[in-house]
Structures are given as structure tokens and as C-alpha cells.
Amino acid sequence: MASLCVRHLPSVSRMLRKCVKHVVFGQRRTMLTGSCIDMSHGLNEEQVQIQQMALDFAKNEMAPNMQKWDEEEIFPVETMRKAASLGFGAVYCDEAFGGTGLSRLDASVIFEALATGCCSTTAYISIHNMCAWMVDEFGSDELRSKWIPELATMDKFASYCLTEPGAGSDAASLITSARKDGSDYVINGAKAFISGSGASDLYVLMCRTGQPGPKGVSCVLVEKDTPGLSFGKKEKKVGWNSHPARIVSFDDCRVPQSNLVGVEGQGFSIAMRGLNGGRINVASSSLGAAHASIEQARDHMKVRKQFNQPLENFQYLQFRLAEMATQLVASRLMVRNAAQALDRGDPNSVALCSMAKLFATEECFKICNDALQIFGGYGYLKDYPVQQYMRDTRVHCILEGSNEIMRMIVSRDLLTER
Known part of the structure; x- marks a missing residue:
């Protein structure tokens, strides 16, 4: 093509x-x-x-x-x-x-x-x-x-810069600052666990331009070669190894005020709006890994023999495969339902995206882990992809808002008087 x-x-x-x-x-x-x-x-x-x-x-x-x-x-x-x-x-x-x-x-x-x-x-x-x-x-x-x-x-x-060494789930407490100086912002602080950092060309940065709390956060674009922007060592991660993660540091990093995205004080809202879609995206990535893991587990069951018969003849493994398939389809339906809610501007889309991310990332990680178990000792070898799907999906339960935060969002929605 x-x-x-x-x-x-x-x-x-x-x-x-x-x-x-x-x-x-x-x-x-x-x-x-x-x-x-x-x-x-x-x-x-x-x-x-x-x-x-x-x-x-x-x-x-x-x-x-x-x-x-x-x-x-x-x-x-x-x-x-x-x-x-x-x-x-x-x-x-x-x-x-x-x-x-x-x-x-x-x-x-x-x-x-x-x-x-x-x-x-x-x-x-x-x-x-x-x-x-x-x-x-x-x-x-x-x-x-x-x-x-x-x-x-x-x-x-591009890389998304929200999390800081001291501000993860409590993102509104971020302290990376951007003060005005003439027609520029001067930025100081650091971001942590930033995917693509050092390799990316654009950093979508959430920084504090005003009061404490979410209303004092703004969104500013920082280009890779800007003086004062630097990167720490590449982190050694369990998974997600095809893209780097580093500390991103800002030391009197000067960018024009025209790089402001939206208006001052809108940054936290922009970050959260972005994460609604990001949660669907990472859940969708989990779906793909889980789907591939089921395919491979199923194929392995057909060719691997124990006790003089293929694994597919053992009812326990048949039931395990059925459970994995059910978890996958339920997760997919939740993710696509949340995506459609976001497309139509549904007032419940925030909670639905959080529910989908919570459910799909946890269930799909279990699917990948169960597929590894079906492979037995072979599954623990890096020659077989199931272990990589398992490692790569584990972090999906942590990032784009940890699944503990997803539970908070959903419960708050349920407990809100309307």
C-alpha cells in the first residue's frame, strides 16, 4: 500500500x-x-x-x-x-x-x-x-x-508529562512551575515515568502557573532541544521496553507563552480530558494482547501432549480457555461501550471510561497470565510471546490513572446525588 x-x-x-x-x-x-x-x-x-x-x-x-x-x-x-x-x-x-x-x-x-x-x-x-x-x-x-x-x-x-516524582495518583499536587518572564514561561521541575522521553520531539507538559490545586495547572508545549530541558537515565522496566522512560527535568527552561495550550488554569482539565481517551486506548491495547494470548494458548493446547493426549482433551483446560474467552469479550464490550460514550459526549463517559479501563486491564492481564500457565514451563521462556504480553499488560493496571483511582472515580459517580 x-x-x-x-x-x-x-x-x-x-x-x-x-x-x-x-x-x-x-x-x-x-x-x-x-x-x-x-x-x-x-x-x-x-x-x-x-x-x-x-x-x-x-x-x-x-x-x-x-x-x-x-x-x-x-x-x-x-x-x-x-x-x-x-x-x-x-x-x-x-x-x-x-x-x-x-x-x-x-x-x-x-x-x-x-x-x-x-x-x-x-x-x-x-x-x-x-x-x-x-x-x-x-x-x-x-x-x-x-x-x-x-x-x-x-x-x-510526542510525550505526555503529568506524573512527577512526588505526584502520581494525586496529580493535582504537581509542583513543576512555569512563571512568566516577558513573553516567555520559565519552567522548573521534573516529571517521572514519561514514555518516549528523550526520544520524543514534543512534551505536552502540565505545570503550575497559579494557585495550589487543579485550578492552578496549565498545559504548555516544550520542544526537545529547548535549553534547560534534560533527561535522566533510561529506566529498566519489566515491560514496555520498545519505548524509553526517563525523568524529564526542567531547569530555567524557557518557552514562549504562545506555547500555552488552551488558557491558563485549564491544564488539569485538559489532562483529565486526555486521560479519558487514554484509558480507552490502553484498555484497547490490553484487549489485543489478551486476544493474541488466547490464540496462542489455544494453538498450544492442540499440539502439546501430556499423558498420551493433547492438552485440548483436558476439561480443566477447556474450562480455563472458556473463561479466558468470556473475560476477553466482556472486556471488549465494556471498552467499546465507553468509546461510544466518549464519541457522543455522554455525561457518564468519565465513569464509563474508568470502569472499562479498570475491568479490561485487570481481566486482560489475567488472560495473559493464564495463557502463560497453559504453556507451562515453555511460557516462562522468552522464546514464546505469551510472557511478553503478560509483562507488557501488567503496567496497564497502573498508568493512565491507577486502577485504585478508577475505583474512586466510579464510586464517587455512584454516590453523587443527582
Whole structure:
């Protein structure tokens, strides 16, 4: 398929839709097409075509490299740019400045499909998309015209900077500051656990410009080579090894006030709005890893023999596989329901996104872990992908708001008098 260049196309989403209709696909990459876990269930024809494009990309470009990227901690720039050429770099950004213009549901379908090939890389792509949307939704036309075209093609990469060494779940207590000096902001502080840090070109930074608490937080864009911006050592992580994480430090880092996204004091709201979609994205990545793990566990059960018969003949493992499939489909329905709620502006979308993230990330991690158990000792070897899916999905229960915070959001919604 020819690459799409969003900077030169009048309508990326129309071009994407036109392209998928002319692609001749190989055998569909879902387990037993038409089976109870077929990820195309409930999708319209166009969504199925886009999904198949993402599945084929995952199979051909990502899965063969997944183990190498993990073991050698490679940030796969060229592969991600190939994904962006299909319209996956700014999936739900407006077409006016080069986005693909698809829905949150479409994005969930895409990220789930890509994660079957490499969950870690897909997770970074999803974070990049969240950053692009924040700029597109709240930024000035000048910022949008400068950044969205290059973020859409992934000529430039973006990182989301909210968490600090002393402010994780209590994000509103962040202390990284930005004071005005002439026409600039002068930024001081540090951010922690920032995906893509050091490799990304744009940092979507939440910093304090005013009073304590959430109303004093603003959102500012910081470019990679800005004086005063520096990075710590690359963290050694259990999973998510195909993109780096480092401390991001700001030492009298000066950026123009025109880099403000939205208005002063709006930053915490922007961050939370971004995280609603981010929670769907990371849950969708969990779905893809869990789906692939079930496929592989099922195939292993058919070929592995114990006590002179294949594992598929043992009722306990049959029941375990059935439970895994049920957990997957329930998670997928919750995630897609939340995505649709976000698309239509449902007043309950915050709680629904939190519920979906809570349920899907925990259940899908269990699925990956159960798949590893079905593989037995083989599952614990790095030659088999199930252990990598398990490692990569574990962190999904922590980031984009820990699942403890998801429980708080849901319970508060239920206990609110209306």
C-alpha cells in the first residue's frame, strides 16, 4: 500500500477509507473467524476493513520484531512511521490540520488490532495519539498547524508529562512551575515515568502557573532541544521496553507563552480530558494482547501432549480457555461501550471510561497470565510471546490513572446525588 502523507492530502480519513477498499487481504488474522471471540463482531463494514489493515500491519511489521524490540530495547521509529502512513498517527484528530478524523471507537479497534503484534509499541502510539488530540482539541490554530501534520505522520513524536516524582495518583499536587518572564514561561521541575522521553520531539507538559490545586495547572508545549530541558537515565522496566522512560527535568527552561495550550488554569482539565481517551486506548491495547494470548494458548493446547493426549482433551483446560474467552469479550464490550460514550459526549463517559479501563486491564492481564500457565514451563521462556504480553499488560493496571483511582472515580459517580 502506498504511504499516506497527511500534509498533502485533502482528507486523510477519506483516503484511508478509499485505500482499505482496494487492499487484497490474506487470511483474516483472528482466531477461527466467526468464533465467539472474533474481534470484528459488532463492527460495520468500514470498521472491519480498517481493523483488517491494522491486523495485517501487526502481523507483517510488528509481530516478527516484537521480541527483538523488547530484548534490545529498540524504539521502532521507522515501523511507527509506517503505521502513521496508514493514518494511525493522529487517528481521532480533526482532518483540518492533517488528522485522520476517525472516532474513538475506530481508534479502539485500531489499537486492539495493532497490539496483537506488539502491545508495548502500540501503547506508545496510543499515548502519542492522546497528545496529538490534546493539541488539536485545545491548542491555537498556530500550534495545530505547526504540530498536527508532523505528529500525524510521526515525523515528530510526542510525550505526555503529568506524573512527577512526588505526584502520581494525586496529580493535582504537581509542583513543576512555569512563571512568566516577558513573553516567555520559565519552567522548573521534573516529571517521572514519561514514555518516549528523550526520544520524543514534543512534551505536552502540565505545570503550575497559579494557585495550589487543579485550578492552578496549565498545559504548555516544550520542544526537545529547548535549553534547560534534560533527561535522566533510561529506566529498566519489566515491560514496555520498545519505548524509553526517563525523568524529564526542567531547569530555567524557557518557552514562549504562545506555547500555552488552551488558557491558563485549564491544564488539569485538559489532562483529565486526555486521560479519558487514554484509558480507552490502553484498555484497547490490553484487549489485543489478551486476544493474541488466547490464540496462542489455544494453538498450544492442540499440539502439546501430556499423558498420551493433547492438552485440548483436558476439561480443566477447556474450562480455563472458556473463561479466558468470556473475560476477553466482556472486556471488549465494556471498552467499546465507553468509546461510544466518549464519541457522543455522554455525561457518564468519565465513569464509563474508568470502569472499562479498570475491568479490561485487570481481566486482560489475567488472560495473559493464564495463557502463560497453559504453556507451562515453555511460557516462562522468552522464546514464546505469551510472557511478553503478560509483562507488557501488567503496567496497564497502573498508568493512565491507577486502577485504585478508577475505583474512586466510579464510586464517587455512584454516590453523587443527582
